[in-house]
Amino acid sequence: MKKNKMVTLTIDSRKLQAEEGLMILDVARDNNIYIPSLCTNEAVEPYGACRLCLVEITTARGRERLVTSCLYPVEEGLTVKTNSERIASVRKVLIQLLMARCPDSEVIQDLAKRLGVETTPFPLEDKNKNKKCILCALCARVCQEVVGVSAISLVNRGVNRQLATPFFEPSEACIGCGSCVYVCPTHAIAMEDTGDKREVRWPHSQMEFKLRKCKVCGSYWIPERQIEHIAQVSGTSPDDYDVCFSCRE
Amino acid sequence: MGDENKELEETVGQILEKYRHDKGMLVSVLQDIQAKYRYLPKEALKQVCQGLLVPLSQVYSVATFFKAFSLLPRGRHLINVCLGTACHVRGTDKVLEKIERELGINAGSTTKDLKFTLETVNCVGACALGPIVKVDEEYHGEMSTDKVVSVLKSYT
Amino acid sequence: MVKVSSFAELETLRKSIVARRDPQKAMITVCGGTGCHAHGCEKVAAAFRQEIEQQNLAGKVDLRITGCHGFCERGTLVVVKPQDIFYQRVKEKDVSTILSETVAKGNVIERLLFTDLATKEKITRELEIPFYKKQNRLILGNNGSIDPTVIDDYLAVGGYAALARSLQRMSPEQIIDEVKKSGLRGRGGGGFPTGIKWESTRRAHGDTKYVICNADEGDPGAYMDRSLMEGNPHSVLEGMIIGAYAIGSDQGYIYIRNEYPLAVKNAQIAIEQAEDYGLLGKNILGSGFDFSVRINRGGGAFICGESTALMASLEGHVGEPRAKYVHTAEKGLWNQPTNLNNVETWANVPLIINKGADWYSKIGTRNSKGTKIFSLVGKINNTGLVEVPMGITLREIVYDIGGGIPGGKKFKAVQTGGPSGGVIPESLIDLPVDFDELTKVGSMMGSGAMIVMDENTCMVDIAKYYVSFLEGESCGKCLPCREGLKRLREILADISEGRGEDDDIDLLENLSVALVDGSLCALGATAPNPVLTTLHYFREEYDAHIKDKRCPAGVCKELITYCINNEKCPGCGLCVKACPVQAITLTGKKKPAILDQEKCIKCGACYDVCKLCAVDIK
Structure with missing residues (x-):
């Protein structure tokens, strides 16, 4: 495999070498430089919605601007400031907006503390309104890009946006895999297995799934629908999944 | 079926x-x-x-x-009150409120008898004649609160 | 229709169209623009058709439904040719008189002429009316003389000659050079140099390249693109074909707002007619160049005027923008190099090719060349579309062309650039209007909406209006725009409803900075402009709302009261009938009415209905 060219850049006065094509945020994280962000996950393409990863850059040609580090590829001679005064004041307003949106989110509270923000000047939303969802769309993007079923998406526009299944009804496409639950940065999606039943609760819609029992250990380990899906895309038989992964090893 | x-x-x-x-x-x-x-x-x-x-x-x-779409059935006549800037400075808000009172519904909803659906639109591009109320394909220009009743009555 | 397969054939066709037409034959043109539709032009046109038949004039007089003349407030507009007599406010009942008097005998009907408000003089010819006098209608000019649904009309005035010239005598690079030299900048808002954009797209690598015409004119108060698309769609198409040839694209899209049904229809007809003649499709004019154009209709989303959101919508997704660190010239529609220009920009192209960059660049200012079409609307006497050379002052537009403010009211400000623009106060009325000057004062060119405001316009209300507009139009993808606009609107609503506090101004400013710096696309980044400019130029009005709980312009409902003026009120009872909550009562004949403030819901019905201005706002 052809190796990408290396470029030299400076992040917060540290001179670094990085592979061309990587984003500033990835390079910073690889080098233990903290940039806050809520809508990124290595499993999916960057999206640029939360804006928290905003940084100040100066290009080799001397052009200064603010960019979202999750979307801006590193380049030769780039100078990056991750926490200038200007950046800090924008981030402060951003986190204050989130504090008002999701007053019961511990993740947001913790992040605010880390950014040195104590209070928000904006009236708090009722906690049942947004239910910890910050509309970063990580769940919907994972569902589309990784799982490949596009069961959930962002519906409505602007301030009325919500994450939901089509028509807020049980989705025929959802396989109950729970990937959305794992990627949600604010724990806004819940998943609970009880006996042979799995329940997935998004902020504004929910679904139930029947689980398959492992023939060896007897535990309910995977939704039937997920088996159908895996069998279909891999061309295997649904019967191949009668034994759970742990018992197979 | x-x-x-x-x-x-x-x-x-x-x-x-x-x-x-x-x-x-x-x-x-x-x-x-x-x-x-x-x-x-x-x-x-x-x-x-x-x-x-x-x-x-x-x-x-x-x-x-997209604003143009509705997932709920709409009335026989679609009233679109233009909220463009030109209409706004000429008092379209008052006209909208008057229509809301006359029909007893708020913008974005449909009368019980399914006769009218009342919606707002951000500029129909007939700014010279604001305030504009468009009913189906018909434009009513230079609207004022006292013209509302007669315009509504002209639809059956 | 016969396909035209060479440049020579196009000229032969043009000559034969012109030869078939007798310039001395009587012709009545009726404006068919949307403004005139609202005035009932369809009925006027139908009446002409009927009368011409009844009076047996079919062979003697032609009837033509044209595009928008721009003077929308005066519709329905009718011009009688060859004398070029301009009639305004024409109704059905005037039709037979126009035919019997003007067409048959050449008599001018005084009452249908335009009267100059200042001199009280009656004016016969369109171009002598002050509204048109200072205009330079290079782009809009043909709107009033051609039927947009008849391609021959466009060919008769020299249409598609620029295309023939481009394909026959110019290389793509020469065309790009010419457009660069002309100094043409994008008319959609950003003002990016068109030639440079074309060059980047031409140089970009890709399997296919696309050109797009952005006709999603979502700016409330602007309708020049609609007027061009409705009134002269071939000029836009011709620009697109030339651009596609220069860029190396074989597929174009026109993205039109569905709120503009007539524009959609006329653009569709234009495409079909151009295809029939072989001006679109395979091997255009025998040059070997292929290009086709398809129409996509928008679904009512202001954000789709943003290029990346528009492209997402063209791909069948919601209109969400993406970061433009990689330009659309490199990766646009379906990830291929894409060039997007707005309607008015495309319509400038044939003109530049026909007359040359040297000629074109003599019009305008140093960095803003050519003309710009503005929609002059709001509190202004002559409302409509005006096309003026860049650099003209606001004063000339408002007073000389617009005829000043109606009802003897005082001019207060003009808002340019739509929701992304700003409010310019009276003290800057001698500002020359071009891209850079408008930006300097905190506003922007935008698509060219110019909303005139008088003393009865409240600046807090205007800021709230634009912010609410944008709140409703934000796609919701990025946090500062979605949550920030909601908060901005809440604060402005508090101020306008009497709940404002001293800290609110600081909060407005902090939020504005976060939106400017933090938003993903230009919608959010420019959204604070109406707030920031009103704060900058009209701070005292904010203070009046916050500190004195008073709306000086008499607009903000919660801060005003309606009162009956006892000296003026004759007790006619009109307001009593109009009041929806029975708050007004009569006490006797010829005695002033009494308004019960407890019951009043401040709907303004009494104020509107009173013919004697006996209802005051305090």
Whole structure:
């Protein structure tokens, strides 16, 4: 495999070498430089919605601007400031907006503390309104890009946006895999297995799934629908999944 | 399957055919369906998702994103009150409030008798004649609160 | 229609169209623009058709439904040719008189002429009316003389000659050079140099390249693109074909707002007619160049005027923008190099090719060349579309062309650039209007909406209006725009409803900075402009709302009261009938009415209905 060219850049006065094509945020994280962000996950393409990863850059040609580090590829001679005064004041307003949106989110509270923000000047939303969802769309993007079923998406526009299944009804496409639950940065999606039943609760819609029992250990380990899906895309038989992964090893 | 459903399926099928099942034409497909039924029936959206090979979640996102679409049945007459800037500075808010009072509904809803649906639009581009109220395809220019009743009465 | 397969054939066709037309033959043109539709032009046109038949004039007089003349407020507009007599406010009942008097005998009907408000003089010819005098209608000019649904009309005035010239005598690079030299900048808002954009797209690598015409004119108060698309769609198409040839694209899209049904229809007809003649499609004019154009209709989303959101919508997704660190010239529609220009920009192209960059660049200012079409609307006497050379002052537009403010009211400000623009106060009325000057004062060119405001316009209300507009139009993808606009609107609503506090101004400013710096696309980044400019130029009005709980312009409902003026009120009872909550009562004949403030819901019905201005706002 052809190796990408290396470029030299400076992040917060540290001179670094990085592979061309990587984003500033990835390079910073690889080098233990903290940039806050809520809508990124290595499993999916960057999206640029939360804006928290905003940084100040100066290009080799001397052009200064603010960019979202999750979307801006590193380049030769780039100078990056991750926490200038200007950046800090924008981030402060951003986190204050989130504090008002999701007053019961511990993740947001913790992040605010880390950014040195104590209070928000904006009236708090009722906690049942947004239910910890910050509309970063990580769940919907994972569902589309990784799982490949596009069961959930962002519906409505602007301030009325919500994450939901089509028509807020049980989705025929959802396989109950729970990937959305794992990627949600604010724990806004819940998943609970009880006996042979799995329940997935998004902020504004929910679904139930029947689980398959492992023939060896007897535990309910995977939704039937997920088996159908895996069998279909891999061309295997649904019967191949009668034994759970742990018992197979 | 009822006759109505069959008719819907045929109509949506023809519309999909017209756009050669091109998923880039999703918005146009939805517009044609809405032009025909005055709203987007759920069954039609499901058929569109199969016809264009796009996920239902995408069709639903698009249908709820654009202001022109309605997922609820609308009245026989669609009233669009223009909220463009030119209309705003000439007092369109008062006209809208008057219509709301006359019909007993708020913007974005339909009268019980399904006669009128009242919506707002951000500029119809007839700014010289503001405030503009568009009912179906008819433009009523230079509207004022005292003209509202007679305009509404002219529709049956 | 016969396909035209060479440049020579196009000229032969043009000559034969012109030869078939007798310039001395009587012709009645009726404006068919949307403004005139609202005035009932369809009925006027139908009446002409009927009368011409009844009076047996079919062979003697032609009837033509044209595009928008721009003077929308005066519709329905009718011009009688060859004398060029301009009639305004024409109704059905005037039709037979126009035919019997003007067409048959050449008599001018005084009462249908335009009267100059200042001199009280009656004016016969369109171009002598002050509204048109200072205009330079290079782009809009043909709107009033051609039927947009008849391609021959466009060919008769020299249409598609620029295309023939481009394909026959110019290389793509020469065309790009010419457009660069002309200094043409994008008319959609950003003002990016068109030639440079074309060059980047030409140089970009891709399997296919696309050109797009952005006709999603969502700016409330602007309608020049609609007027061009409705009134002269071939000029836009011709520009697109030339651009596609220069860029190396074989597929174009026109993205039109569905709220503009007539524009959609006329653009569709234009495409079909151009295809029939072989001006679109395979091997255009025998040059070997292929290009086709398809129409996509928008679904009512202001954000789709943003290029990346528009492209997402063209791909069948919601209109969400993406970061433009990689330009659309490199990766646009379907990830291919894409060039997007707005309607008015495309319509400038044939002109530049026909007359040359040297000629074109003599019009305008140093960095803003050519003309710009503005929609002059709001509190202004002559409302409509005006096309003026860049650099003209606001004063000339408002007073000389617009005829000043109606009802003897005082001019207060003009808002340019739509929701992304700003409010410019009276003290800057001598500002020359071009891209850079408008930006300097905190506003922007935008698509060219110019909303005139008088003393009865409240600046807090205007800021709230634009912010609410944008709140409703934000796609919701990025946090500062979605949540920030909601908060901005809440604060402005508090101020306008009497709940404002001293800290609110600081909060407005902090939020504005976060939106400017933090938003993903230009919608959010420019959204604070109406707030920031009103704060900058009209701070005292904010203070009046916050500190004195008073709306000086008399607009903000919660801060005003309606009162009956006892000296003026004759007790006629009109307001009593109009009041929806029975708050007004009569106490006797010829005695002033009494308004019960407890019951009053401040709907303004009494104020509107009173013919003697006996209802005051305090």
